[in-house]
Amino acid sequence: EAGVTQFPSHSVIEKGQTVTLRCDPISGHDNLYWYRRVMGKEIKFLLHFVKESKQDESGMPNNRFLAERTGGTYSTLKVQPAELEDSGVYFCASSQEGRFSGNTIYFGEGSWLTVV
Amino acid sequence: AQRVTQPEKLLSVFKGAPVELKCNYSYSGSPELFWYVQYSRQRLQLLLRHISRESIKGFTADLNKGETSFHLKKPFAQEEDSAMYYCALSGLYNFNKFYFGSGTKLNVKP
Numbered sequence: 001e002a003g004v005t006q007f008p009s010h011s012v013i014e015k016g017q018t019v020t021l022r023c024d025p026i027s028g029h030d031n032l033y034w035y036r037r038v039m040g041k042e043i044k045f046l047l048h049f050v051k052e053s054k055q056d057e058s059g060m061p062n063n064r065f066l067a068e069r070t071g072g073t074y075s076t077l078k079v080q081p082a083e084l085e086d087s088g089v090y091f092c093a094s095s096q097e098g099r100f101s102g103n104t105i106y107f108g109e110g111s112w113l114t115v116v
Numbered sequence: 117a118q119r120v121t122q123p124e125k126l127l128s129v130f131k132g133a134p135v136e137l138k139c140n141y142s143y144s145g146s147p148e149l150f151w152y153v154q155y156s157r158q159r160l161q162l163l164l165r166h167i168s169r170e171s172i173k174g175f176t177a178d179l180n181k182g183e184t185s186f187h188l189k190k191p192f193a194q195e196e197d198s199a200m201y202y203c204a205l206s207g208l209y210n211f212n213k214f215y216f217g218s219g220t221k222l223n224v225k226p
Contacts, residue, residue, distance in 0.1 A: 043216035107160040
């Protein structure tokens with residue numbers, strides 16, 4: 001079974017440019033999450049999709065970040081325009097429908113974003 | 117406020133020595149506690165959760181509600197245990213949002 005896949009694995013962009021990160025969850029997983037870790041800090045929740053609907057987007061830093069999940073399958077996270085403080089690792093994760101603690105959350109390998 | 121604190125950024129021990137990775141938390145409701153591990157060049161994966169009360173790869177963690185701690189322990193560290201360890205919590209009734217600590221890098225020396 002394929003795991004959660006993220007693309008690109010690494011991205012270096014200039015301040016002011018746009019970057020789009022993509023996440024393909026495990027097939028059949030209704031729950032999809034985005035997390036972020038900036039250098040030296042904790043991994044922080046960004047948002048949670050259930051199928052195509054945003055269930056909780058309380059962790060999105062500001063309106064420069066836009067997340068979508070087309071048809072309840074893959075998800076994209078766009079940063080526009082990128083700022084220096086957006087640099088970090090963006091993790092995507094997915095889990096099956098149901099009570100979270102009864103299901104394991106599976107993480108992708110992360111997308112490393114460097115804004116210069 | 118919800119917070120997970122891992123006071124040690126780096127922990128170095130010799131092979132065969134006991135290891136304890138500290139985790140303290142604050143949460144306004146009933147938390148569920150987890151340990152996640154990231155080995156070199158691998159993805160973040162669940163190591164254990166307090167609700168299961170199980171031992172994985174020789175690691176155990178006991179939830180101490182009085183001290184609001186969930187320290188990870190192993191009596192005899194192995195070189196293959198070297199990795200980044202993250203303590204995390206979610207709410208029993210808000211279980212789709214995780215709060216992570218900043219991680220502890222465990223280095224087990226031969």
